[in-house]
Structures are given as C-alpha cells and as structure tokens.
Amino acid sequence: MRKIHAFQSCSKFFISRTSSTSRSLASQRFLASAAFSRPYTVSSAGRDFTSFFCHNQLWSARSDGLKPSDMTRVRGIAHAVAEPDAVHVTPAGFKEVEVLTPRRLLRIYAQLAKSRLTILVVLTAMSGVALSPLPATVPILLSTAVGTALCSASANTLNQLQEIPYDAQMARTRQRPLVRRAISPLHAAGFAAVTGVAGPAVLWFMASPITACLGAANIVLYAAAYTWLKRKSISNTWVGAVVGGIPPVMGWTACGGKILPSADYPIHLFLPSYFTEAPLDMSMIDNPFGAFALFMLLYSWQFPHFNSLSHFIRGSYAQAGYKMLCVLNPQQNALVALRHSLLLVPICSILFPLSGLTTWAFAITSLVPNAICVRGSWAWWRRCGEKEARTSFQNYLWYLPVMLALMMVHKQGLEWRRWVGMQDEVPSDGADIPKPKV
Numbered sequence: 001m002r003k004i005h006a007f008q009s010c011s012k013f014f015i016s017r018t019s020s021t022s023r024s025l026a027s028q029r030f031l032a033s034a035a036f037s038r039p040y041t042v043s044s045a046g047r048d049f050t051s052f053f054c055h056n057q058l059w060s061a062r063s064d065g066l067k068p069s070d071m072t073r074v075r076g077i078a079h080a081v082a083e084p085d086a087v088h089v090t091p092a093g094f095k096e097v098e099v100l101t102p103r104r105l106l107r108i109y110a111q112l113a114k115s116r117l118t119i120l121v122v123l124t125a126m127s128g129v130a131l132s133p134l135p136a137t138v139p140i141l142l143s144t145a146v147g148t149a150l151c152s153a154s155a156n157t158l159n160q161l162q163e164i165p166y167d168a169q170m171a172r173t174r175q176r177p178l179v180r181r182a183i184s185p186l187h188a189a190g191f192a193a194v195t196g197v198a199g200p201a202v203l204w205f206m207a208s209p210i211t212a213c214l215g216a217a218n219i220v221l222y223a224a225a226y227t228w229l230k231r232k233s234i235s236n237t238w239v240g241a242v243v244g245g246i247p248p249v250m251g252w253t254a255c256g257g258k259i260l261p262s263a264d265y266p267i268h269l270f271l272p273s274y275f276t277e278a279p280l281d282m283s284m285i286d287n288p289f290g291a292f293a294l295f296m297l298l299y300s301w302q303f304p305h306f307n308s309l310s311h312f313i314r315g316s317y318a319q320a321g322y323k324m325l326c327v328l329n330p331q332q333n334a335l336v337a338l339r340h341s342l343l344l345v346p347i348c349s350i351l352f353p354l355s356g357l358t359t360w361a362f363a364i365t366s367l368v369p370n371a372i373c374v375r376g377s378w379a380w381w382r383r384c385g386e387k388e389a390r391t392s393f394q395n396y397l398w399y400l401p402v403m404l405a406l407m408m409v410h411k412q413g414l415e416w417r418r419w420v421g422m423q424d425e426v427p428s429d430g431a432d433i434p435k436p437k438v
C-alpha cells in the first residue's frame with residue numbers, strides 16, 4: 001500500500017508527541033482525525049478505494065448514534081497509523097457532517113472553483129475581449145465569461161482533489177471543502193467533470209473552437225502539469241505563469257483574433273510617428289502580435305505578484321513539502337520577481353504600442369505605475385524582508401487593474417476624445433477605425 005508521504009510524516013510527528021502517558025484530550029482528538037486520514041491512502045483493495053471517494057458516510061456518524069461497526073473501523077484505522085496502545089478514540093473525535101442544503105452546496109462549489117481566483121481569471125479574459133480591435137457582440141462577451149469561469153472552476157477543483165493532504169497542513173488552505181470533508185471527493189470529481197466539459201463546450205459553440213481548445217488545454221496545464229510540478233520542481237512557477245497568461249488570449253481569440261501569424265495574417269509593427277512617415281494602417285491592427293503582448297503582460301505580472309505572496313506564506317509551503325523557490329532560496333525568489341518587474345517596463349512601453357493595441361502615449365503613462373512597482377520589487381530584493389514583500393504584493397494587486405484601465409484609455413483607434421466631445425473631427429489619416437465594442 002502506498003501512502004501519501006506528507007500526511008504520513010505529519011501523523012508520525014503527532015504520534016511520537018502523544019506516546020507519553022499524560023496524553024491530553026486534544027491530542028486524542030487529533031489522533032482521531034489523523035486516523036481519518038486513512039481514506040487518503042491508495043490501495044488496490046476495494047474497500048479503501050471506495051472510502052477514498054465516498055468517505056462522507058464515515059463522518060456522518062454522530063457521537064450519540066454511533067454503531068459498533070463504525071467504532072471498530074475507527075479503531076482499526078487508528079491502529080494502522082499509531083502505536084496500538086496509544087489510541088483511545090472517543091466518540092468526541094467525530095465531527096458532525098454538514099447537511100448539504102442547496103445554498104451550502106453553491107458555497108462549496110464556489111470554494112472548489114476558488115471563486116476569487118476565477119473572477120480574476122474571467123476579468124483577464126475580458127481584458128482580451130476589450131483590447132481586441134475586432135468587434136465583440138454581447139453573446140460573445142457573455143459566453144467567453146461563462147465558458148472561462150467553468151474551465152477555471154474545473155481546473156481549480158481538479159487541483160484541490162489532488163492536494164487534500166497538503167492543503168490540510170497549511171493554515172491558509174485548511175478550510176477548503178475537501179479538507180474539512182464538506183463534500184466527498186466523488187462529488188467534487190463530478191463537479192470538475194461537468195464544468196470541464198461544459199466550459200469548453202460553451203466556448204466552442206458560442207465563442208470560437210480555438211478559444212475552447214485554449215480553455216481545455218489550460219485545464220490540463222494547471223490541473224495536471226502545474227499541480228504535479230508543485231511537489232517536484234521549482235519550475236512550477238513558470239508553468240503557472242503560462243496558465244495565468246492564457247485567459248486574455250482566450251478573450252482575444254473569442255473575438256475572432258488569431259494567435260499564429262500566416263501569409264494572410266502577418267505580424268505588423270506600429271512604429272512611433274517619429275520613426276516613420278507612413279500613415280497608420282488601421283487594417284493591420286488585428287495582428288497576432290497583440291495576442292503575444294497580452295500573454296506577456298499576464299505572464300510576467302505573475303512573478304512579482306505570486307513570488308511576493310509566496311514569500312510571506314513560505315512557512316506553510318515548507319510545512320506541506322512543496323518545492324517552491326521562496327522556500328529553497330528566498331533571495332533568488334525576490335530576484336526573479338525583480339527581473340519580471342523590469343521586463344514589464346518594455347512590455348508596456350514597447351511591446352503594447354508596437355503591436356498596435358495601444359498608442360505610443362501608453363509608453364509614457366505606463367512608466368508611472370511601472371516605476372512605483374519596480375521600486376517596491378527592488379526594495380524587497382535588497383532587504384528580502386517580510387514588510388517589503390507585502391508592499392510589493394500590494395503594489396502588484398493594483399498594478400493589473402490600473403494598467404488595463406490605462407490600456408483602454410490609450411487603446412489604438414478608440415477615439416475617447418471624440419466620444420467625450422473634446423474633438424470633432426475624424427483623424428487626419430482617415431483610418432477605418434473599428435467600432436467600439438458593444
């Protein structure tokens with residue numbers, strides 16, 4: 001029988017602590033809950049396999065209505081993880097199961113989907129729609145939002161299904177529904193399957209097949225590659241950054257934009273008027289360089305954002321046994337964040353206007369938030385302290401909405417000044433300006 005090592009070592013730690021004769025009731029209770037970790041073992045034996053998926057029955061036993069067979073099972077389980085004479089499981093060790101009302105179930109689904117992360121993912125996908133030069137209809141807008149949210153819900157549920165024993169060891173994640181057994185793994189797997197099929201289906205039929213493929217590929221990248229790599233290699237952060245970079249590209253493709261250049265769809269560079277006499281060719285504004293710029297913004301943003309967050313929760317990552325740069329080398333972790341803070345400067349000041357997504361004025365205005373954030377990353381790298389990491393994390397929280405708002409203000413071809421009545425005329429180059437999105 002193969003055990004999940006993280007939990008095994010955790011159980012051993014507590015067993016050795018509790019083998020003295022003066023064992024407290026609290027530690028007995030822990031042993032009872034450690035005993036219940038048994039269903040998270042992988043075995044060819046049918047009983048253990050069933051208990052992995054359907055363990056909610058075990059929790060439903062109430063202290064007053066406990067059947068003798070339940071107690072036998074509890075004791076048998078406990079003996080397998082503890083010294084035979086060390087275990088005295090009392091009915092008080094049981095936790096009453098939550099009754100799943102529709103409202104509670106919805107809350108659990110939202111927790112499985114990591115609702116706040118999913119909202120952020122949907123917003124970044126919407127930024128791809130908003131910045132695309134191609135017109136978007138309301139159905140495209142809604143289906144991209146719903147489809148992306150379903151894909152993200154599936155990916156996050158699959159991630160949590162694999163991380164139950166690890167989430168159980170971190171204060172930040174200990175209250176997740178699968179850890180506290182508010183829902184069975186089988187039920188959660190069903191939710192992941194339904195959302196994992198519905199998300200790409202909505203995107204395929206209502207947005208575009210390429211958006212659906214990106215959504216499905218991102219589920220696999222996050223739930224399989226990234227989640228597995230978290231316990232294997234520090235390279236997980238780079239894979240996670242790719243996962244976070246894909247949703248705005250999904251928004252871009254949902255509007256009909258392509259991601260690979262071809263003879264019919266070439267890359268076009270929008271040089272500043274200082275370097276070229278040629279008038280602005282608005283017919284070339286929809287080119288694959290825009291999708292690349294969007295991807296790069298979200299890819300690089302994640303390093304200062306995530307590395308600073310991981311710095312001040314590195315204790316729990318270490319406890320759970322994750323291979324994170326913040327645990328193995330905090331200084332290098334801050335350096336990687338600083339490098340990407342610096343890389344965000346040319347991404348905003350060269351890549352975006354060069355791709356035609358924004359005007360060259362964005363190259364100047366984006367310098368202000370970039371300078372503030374680089375300064376914060378620099379201070380964190382120099383001192384490597386908690387306070388500096390927190391400041392950098394805060395900086396990069398507001399960085400994204402501020403930058404996306406600035407991009408909208410400077411969006412190429414979007415004549416804000418004409419809209420607000422500050423300018424009457426059509427631009428002098430007579431360009432065919434794409435209509436604002438509905």
Ligand SMILES: CC(C)=CCC/C(C)=C/CC/C(C)=C/COP(=O)(O)OP(=O)(O)O
Pocket residue numbers: 117121148151152155156159215218219222226240241243244247
């Ligand atoms: C369309 C689609 C499928 C989008 C998926 C978007 C998505 C799930 C992005 C997550 C990015 C990421 C690396 C988060 C950290 O997860 P973590 O596992 O380190 O977080 P945790 O420690 O809180 O569990």
